Amino acid sequence: MAEVLLKVDNLKKYFPLTGGIFGKKIGDVKAVDDVSFYVNKGETLGLVGESGCGKSTTGRVLMRLLEPTAGTVEFDGKDLTKLKAEEMRQMRKEIQMVFQDPFASLNPRHTVEKILEEPLIVHGIKDKDERKRRVKEMLEVVGLNSYHAKRYPHQFSGGQRQRIGIARALMTKPKLIIADEPVSALDVSIQSQVLNLLEDLQKEFQLTYIFIAHDLGVVKHISDRVGVMYLGRLVEITESEKLYEKPLHPYTKALLASIPIPDPDLKQERELLKGDLPSPSDPPQGCAFHTRCGDCMEICKVTRPELVEVEPGHYAACHLYTK
Numbered sequence: 001m002a003e004v005l006l007k008v009d010n011l012k013k014y015f016p017l018t019g020g021i022f023g024k025k026i027g028d029v030k031a032v033d034d035v036s037f038y039v040n041k042g043e044t045l046g047l048v049g050e051s052g053c054g055k056s057t058t059g060r061v062l063m064r065l066l067e068p069t070a071g072t073v074e075f076d077g078k079d080l081t082k083l084k085a086e087e088m089r090q091m092r093k094e095i096q097m098v099f100q101d102p103f104a105s106l107n108p109r110h111t112v113e114k115i116l117e118e119p120l121i122v123h124g125i126k127d128k129d130e131r132k133r134r135v136k137e138m139l140e141v142v143g144l145n146s147y148h149a150k151r152y153p154h155q156f157s158g159g160q161r162q163r164i165g166i167a168r169a170l171m172t173k174p175k176l177i178i179a180d181e182p183v184s185a186l187d188v189s190i191q192s193q194v195l196n197l198l199e200d201l202q203k204e205f206q207l208t209y210i211f212i213a214h215d216l217g218v219v220k221h222i223s224d225r226v227g228v229m230y231l232g233r234l235v236e237i238t239e240s241e242k243l244y245e246k247p248l249h250p251y252t253k254a255l256l257a258s259i260p261i262p263d264p265d266l267k268q269e270r271e272l273l274k275g276d277l278p279s280p281s282d283p284p285q286g287c288a289f290h291t292r293c294g295d296c297m298e299i300c301k302v303t304r305p306e307l308v309e310v311e312p313g314h315y316a317a318c319h320l321y322t323k
Helices: 055-062 085-091 112-122 128-141 146-150 158-170 188-205 216-222 240-245 250-257 298-302
Strands: 004-019 024-040 044-048 070-075 095-098 176-180 208-213 225-230 233-239 308-311 314-316
Touching: 004 055, 004 208, 024 055, 024 208, 024 233, 044 055, 044 216, 055 176, 055 208, 095 158, 112 128, 112 146, 112 158, 128 146, 128 158, 158 188, 188 216, 208 216, 216 240, 225 240, 225 250, 233 240, 233 250
Parallel strands: 044 208, 044 225, 095 176, 176 208
Antiparallel strands: 004 024, 004 070, 225 233, 233 314, 308 314
């Protein structure tokens, strides 16, 4: 039986909307709206969806870089939402993040050595020689040379900078890494190298990943299970192979149909999405996807579907599968 490392229940993150002369609150942007999932030790859970669906906000709320509006985040038996600021700071030794933009996430005024030493200083490793040894060791682990430690971020390519970002996340020997679109800013030829590196590191250090991306091809390559998000909610979650072979939710089917197939002679029937993504500050009543769905029924316009187990281990939030 797999051991659950992270369990998220009914997680919400609302941003207040203000207006008028006095800046009164007039509503909420529901960036994350009632999301629940779990992540087993040693697995990779992919979170996918269009831009603005709430996947990156979910990652930041899990780290408490953004405070949740409601819900619980249980990591290794502890509810992170109830920890005080200092306790949460200590807990971040176990949970680290790799950010999307390797150009913006590294301080341009610091050498690589100083950037990588910082997490060790924050978490109380005072021995300077030990810190320098760990920096050199971690640079070599991610495929860079130890002499790179004296250089500055601007002296590296995008792929090398992302390797430095990964090395920084590994410095504290975490159990969970939240990778927020770690390859989307990189050249396609470099993406596969970074993905292969992440897979190798997972085996070497027994890591658990939450891999956030909008590219379904990338997610298929690295994920054990995949959760599909739409307008702040999970609409489908299952094993990666099942999702790609037999998607249940109409939104997932449309996303998969949008993946280009490199064959000029293949005529493909595409289930294209209609309309634009609704505003998270004013989501449609009922199922949020009904305004763009080809299978829309009357019930979809009034009642919001719950995420239910349609097949063993395969969950979908769609009235097509509710009795």
